[in-house]
Amino acid sequence: MTDANKNVVLERHEFILKGAQDEREYRGLELTNGIRVLLVSDPTTDKSAAALDVNVGHLMDPWELPGLAHFCEHMLFLGTAKYPSENEYFKFLTAHAGRANANTATDHTNYFFEVKPDQLPGALDRFVQFFLSPQFTESATEREVCAVDSEHSNNLNNDAWRFLQVHRSCAKPGHDYGKFGTGNKKTLLEDARKQGIEPRDALLQFHKKWYSSNIMTCCIIGKESLDVLESYLGTFEFAAIDNKKLERQIWKEFPFGPEQLGKRIDVVPIKDTRQISISFPFPDLTGEFLSQPEHYISHLIGHEGHGSLLSELKRLGWVVSLQSGYVVQAAGFGNFQVGIELSTEGLEHVDEIIQLMFNYIGMMQSSGPKQWVHEELAELRAVTFRFKDKEQPMAMASCVAARLQRIPFKHVLSSPHLLTNYEPVRIKELLSMLIPSNMKIQVVSQKFKGQEGNTNEPVYGTEIKVTRISSETMQKYEEALKTSHHALHLPEKNQYIATKFDQKPRELVKSDHPxxxxxxxxxxxxxxxxxxxxxxxxxxxxxxxxxxxxxxxxxxxxxxxxxxxxxxxxxxxxxxxxxxxxxxxxxxxxxxxxxxxxxxxxxxxxxxxxxxxxxxxxxxxxxxxxxxxxxxxxxxxxxxxxxxxxxxxxxxxxxxxxxxxxxxxxxxxxxxxxxxxxxxxxxxxxxxxxxxxxxxxxxxxxxxxxxxxxxxxxxxxxxxxxxxxxxxxHILRREIQLNNGDEYIYRHLQTTHDVGCVQVTYQIGVQNTYDNAVIGLIKNLITEPAFDTLRTKESLGYIVWTRTHFNCGTVALQILVQGPKSVDHVLERIEAFLESVRKEIVEMPQEEFENRVSGLIAQLEEKPKTLSCRFKKFWDEIECRQYNFTRIEEDVELLKTIKKEDVIALFDKKIRKGAAERRKLAVIVHGKSEDRAAVNEIIKKHLEDGKKKKEVLYLDQLRQFLPLYGQPIAAINLKPIGIDPCLGQ
Ligand SMILES: [Zn+2]
Structure with missing residues (x-):
């Protein structure tokens, strides 16, 4: 530890409860500016990660600027005083086998990344600048509004987002929970400017107000010792983040009061779904992690065994499935919810279903909390914690940082698991909140479309109808609470709880794979x-x-x-x-x-x-x-x-x-x-x-x-x-092989979403180590530039993917863009992008190229974190019947010998426009508002053009005249499965 560092740490917390199998070391720190940090030292890790969580979310958006917190999250990535280039952070991470993301929730925003362990210092240096000196440049502001807008367009016709906003829109007028969190071009730019607000000024102000060190928490996971990790906090000036001594915001008032409760909201979905969700405002139980009384309640209401609520509802033919659970919605308030997917018949019996639910709750209330149920749950949780699989570092950093906002250091790893205290009085108290007068019902079905009295939820336009539940119906629910039902009872004791945890006798034959x-x-x-x-x-x-x-x-x-x-x-x-x-x-x-x-x-x-x-x-x-x-x-x-x-x-x-x-x-x-x-x-x-x-x-x-x-x-x-x-x-599946030079386009005209999508596939051929490895490298080299060019600079869409696609024994390169722009234009821009990225690769300094290759090797050699993940890799080889258990070692060996010329050679042979062996298939899904006549014109023109671009008019067209690819030969010499057709048994 350096001397400089002694001055940044205010307090150390060395005792942190961890699982018995957990060999990582932990240290909690509170820095002089109030940031709470958990350091995790894991010498065996093949990825390092970090996350920073700020206790500000979209409930803190100014009413006149919905989406500002989310917009701020987007903007932080786009250049800082020390690293002004817009894509510096992602470029650095992708060059070193890393990736990053962030999300904005109701009352906090979480930023996280992972990277090759030896590059943790460089990544932390770039990361911390978001919180020290973000640029929020003028040009990025205008463009990134489009990215947020495109994100919202993607969600616009998604039922989950629509239902959530319906729930929010029914909150008390003026309660922050009712806000629209994502934002779009209208709220962040057009409406803002109409009100005389300049979005960039608002952003700066928002950041200045809320991004304060004393409401930040952080988690850093690395190979280094705890002391070295601790020294990074000083080197990279975490303690220099401004402390505005903000008070943490806690909502004292629930979003739903008597006026909002006791109501039924009919909702018209996009998809043909039928569901009821019954929600009850519940207190914020974050502080009660040692007893988790809500877990007891949701375990029983959501039980699926004999005597459960679901069991009876299934017998009646009314439901498909049922879930119950609790969430903290923001500091100060939570929600207990029972969600039921209905059958057609069930939709006609909503009242009876709710009565049955109250029969079950009534039974729980009158029989009182049972200690054995709690003990069973506590035992299961204790075993889970004892034998907990290692988490993926980035996911762990993100979760722990978020948890540190409210949970003391000592319990930050164990709080979701260990149930040390039994609090029957509290369980009783919470059960008494599950009553009809404290309830709100949302019923989803397309049959409500166009019914009298419907209105539209303002943000997503969802058709809804809000009615107060009649006093007769409420009376029926009340009675159900006091009535027992013959089919409902608590579950039996669980016979499946494991008791033996010893290792089986060791095998004499050792093998790295099955x-x-x-x-x-x-x-x-x-x-x-x-x-x-x-x-x-x-x-x-x-x-x-x-x-x-x-x-x-x-x-x-x-x-x-x-x-x-x-x-x-x-x-x-x-x-x-x-x-x-x-x-x-x-x-x-x-x-x-x-x-x-x-x-x-x-x-x-x-x-x-x-x-x-x-x-x-x-x-x-x-x-x-x-x-x-x-x-x-x-x-x-x-x-x-x-x-x-x-x-x-x-x-x-x-x-x-x-x-x-x-x-x-x-x-x-x-x-x-x-x-x-x-x-x-x-x-x-x-x-x-x-x-x-x-x-x-x-x-x-x-x-x-x-x-x-x-x-x-x-x-x-x-x-x-x-x-x-x-x-x-038994015949393996095969893929149709396009002819060299072919360029096909298939179009689908969908009628649901405003956005469209272009997916381009470049067929490379039957899988072999060389092509697999080089295409893997090309994919790796073009991913970040694709994101930077197609998403950030050209704003073509919020979803931009590149991937190597292994299918039926073949390998292909795919690029996908989903967004609001004309899909034919996007298709052209992808072609232009390929040319520009090729140039980038050609001009890439040798050293950078080598870094990229070793980054990819590190990614390939990353150890699966859990037994299940390792199993999946083994199974994939069995399922495709190639049995190449040493695939990764072979790829790595080959990558070590690859030169840039090899990459360009394959690119020029199979991917570049005009390449001799290019086989390109574009699938275009048109946005619903795209002009049909114009699309037909394009098709007509392409058909007349003849050879170059061929429009596929019906799905079966290609299989009529094209050959099939073969399958790669299995890596292990095995006789085919089954018996020889000429020999019989
Ligand atoms: Zn976003």
């Missing part, structure tokens, strides 16, 4: 014992290959519906396991179905076998079937209202993948599907199958072999006449 321990005509089994994370955890995943699932749209629909029914019928019996940290997921894939079980190892094999048995042995009644089928149909229909970038990805897939069913195709076959078909489907699926299994974690080879045998036996006994797959029944 080993094949069995391969026959029925199954392929992979296993690896974990010796890296040393947690009592495990992951088990099985892929059941049954080609019938993708045979036809009807079969695909049936498999999805079957999975939905299955998951639903398993939900009740497996809920306790889920609460106890034993999770499962079921998903359908092109090849069949997959099941993943994760969590504590002790009861995992048992649970996997139990679930496999249930795959083909579950009952579903007609009522429930109707609800689930209806919800699947709605999901399929609602896809059309998705964000343009979601649609562009969907259409790209439909255009280039050899066999892919569209949502409309699946909808078209819905009529032909009945309950009996779904019940039969499970067994039909098993007529011919192959099982691939991976177990990774605290397990042994012997246990895994036994598990695979048991699973095969279970599957065979479910369908006694089943047989192994023939080899030619």
């Amino acid at each position: 080993r094949l321990i069995n391969d026959d005509e029925w199954s392929r089994v992979w296993f690896k014992q974990d010796d890296e994370y040393k947690m009592p955890k495990q992951e088990t995943k099985l892929a059941l290959t049954t080609p019938i699932v993708s045979q036809s749209p009807r079969m695909t629909l049936l498999s999805r519906l079957w999975l939905r029914c299955l998951s639903d019928s398993l939900a009740e019996e497996s809920y306790s396991a889920k609460v106890a940290g034993l999770n499962y997921e079921l998903e359908s894939s092109f090849f069949g179905v997959q099941m993943r079980v994760s969590g504590y190892a002790e009861k995992q094999a048992l649970f996997s076998k139990h679930l496999t048995k249930r795959l083909f042995n579950f009952k579903i009644d007609q009522t429930r079937f109707d609800v689930l089928f209806d919800s699947l149909k709605r999901d399929l229909t609602n896809h059309a209202f998705s964000q343009p970038y979601v649609l562009s990805q969907h259409y790209t897939e439909l255009l280039v993948v050899d066999k892919e069913w569209s949502k409309q195709q699946l909808l078209a076959v819905c009529e032909s599907v009945k309950l009996e078909d779904v019940q039969r489907f499970g067994k039909e699926m098993l007529q011919a199958f192959h099982l691939e299994l991976l177990v990774y974690g605290n397990s042994t080879e012997k246990e895994t072999i036994q598990l695979s045998k048991d699973l095969i036996d279970i599957l065979k006994s479910a369908a006694p006449s089943s047989r192994p797959l023939f080899r030619n029944e």
Whole structure:
């Protein structure tokens, strides 16, 4: 520690509660200017990170300038006195395997970044300038308003944002909670100027008023020792941030008083959804982290087991799902909410549903808090904290900095987990707030469209109708609170809580990746014992290959519906396991179905076998079937209202993948599907199958072999006449190969969003180490310039992506822009950008180029932080059937030999305009207001032009005449799965 540093630290807090497995070191500091800092020293980390949180958010926006706090967040990134260049910060970070972001919430704003560990000092130096000397230049101000505006346009037709603003707009007039937080060009520029306010002056004023060190908190995570990390605070002048001695703002008044409560708000959604959310104003419980009384309450109301509110609502056929939870909305007030997704039938029974909810709450009130429920929750939380996975550094820095605003140093890591105190009196007190007169209901359905008395929420234009709930209805709710219901009762004690945490006997064979321990005509089994994370955890995943699932749209629909029914019928019996940290997921894939079980190892094999048995042995009644089928149909229909970038990805897939069913195709076959078909489907699926299994974690080879045998036996006994797959029944998916020089455009005219989107794909070819690595490097080199040029300088859109796309054994480079500008113009600007970025790469000094390569290598070599993340990497290799477990090492070896000329050579061969082997596909999703006639003119012109730009007029066009790419050869020499078609069994 330097002498200079002694003067910046006012107080040290060395004792910080941490998990038993946690080897990082922590130190809390309060600096002389009031910033509270948590330092985290982790010599093993391969990323360093930092976050700074300021206790100012959009509730502090001046009423005449909605969105100012958010705008200020955007502007801080764009140049400081010490580093005036607008993209200096992002440029530095991307050059060193880093990234950054920020967000503005109601009462705080959080800035965070991560970077290669040896570059932490340089990143901190640039970061701290935001709070020492931001520039807020004139030119950036005007442009960045457009970025905020474009961000708002993206949210404009998004139901989640719309519902939130409806909730806010119903607050007491004049309460800060009712403000519009994002802001847009109208609020920040046009309206401001009309009122004689210059936005830049307002920004400066806002920053001057609120960005005070005494309401800032910070977290820094690095490889360095705590003393060295501490010295950075002095070197980079954290203590020089201005202390304006601000008082922390706390809202003493709730946003909803008697006048706003007892009301029902009907809301018309964009998507076809039906839901009720019932909210109760609740106190700010941040300070009660040792007892978390709200957790007790939401655990019971949101329970999904036998006797729960959800269980009964499902039996009645009224709901799809239910959640309950508590949030602190801003310092001083919170909200307890029960959210229910309704079935069609359920929409007709809103009152009865609410009565049932009050029956359940009434039961909790009259039976009083139960200590055993609290103890069970406390035990589960304690185990979670003991064996907590390591967090990703940037996410951790951001969370901890935010938490430090209100939580003492000692508890800053443990506060979300440990429940040390039981406070029955407080639970009772809070339960007594869950009463009809303290409630507000929001009911969402398209059937309210155009009903008499509707008005529009001013910011998003959402159609709503606010009515006071009649006294008769309120009376019914009150009575429900005092009435018991025969079907409702508290849950049983949880049998799934893990008790054994020892490491299993160590394997003699050591391997860095999964080993094949069995391969026959029925199954392929992979296993690896974990010796890296040393947690009592495990992951088990099985892929059941049954080609019938993708045979036809009807079969695909049936498999999805079957999975939905299955998951639903398993939900009740497996809920306790889920609460106890034993999770499962079921998903359908092109090849069949997959099941993943994760969590504590002790009861995992048992649970996997139990679930496999249930795959083909579950009952579903007609009522429930109707609800689930209806919800699947709605999901399929609602896809059309998705964000343009979601649609562009969907259409790209439909255009280039050899066999892919569209949502409309699946909808078209819905009529032909009945309950009996779904019940039969499970067994039909098993007529011919192959099982691939991976177990990774605290397990042994012997246990895994036994598990695979048991699973095969279970599957065979479910369908006694089943047989192994023939080899030619299982075919990998392939992608359509455009011709060299092709440039196709597919257009979709959507009718929901004002913004449009352009997604350009440059096909590179079948994956191979060289192309994968060089394209990865090109992607890395163009990401920051794409953001800087297309988003910041040209304001083409708020969403700008570049990515390498691995699909069906091929690799491609993709660039995506979503925004308000004409999409044909954006398409041209992407082309111009490619030319300018090529020049940038050509002119890049050798040293910088080498830095970029080593930055990318560091990124690739980053260790997965958790056993689950490591598992996912292994599984990806198995799922694509390339089994290249040393992929990263190969990429790294190759990158070490790459020269700039190699990068330019590939760029000039496959990406640059006019390149000999360029294969370009642009999917354009037009904004809803784009002029149709003009679009048709463009199409006509392109068609007449002939060769150069070809408009794809229908989705199936390309597959009519283009060839398919092959698949890369698997890295491990294995015989294909199943049996030889000419040999029989
Ligand atoms: Zn933003």
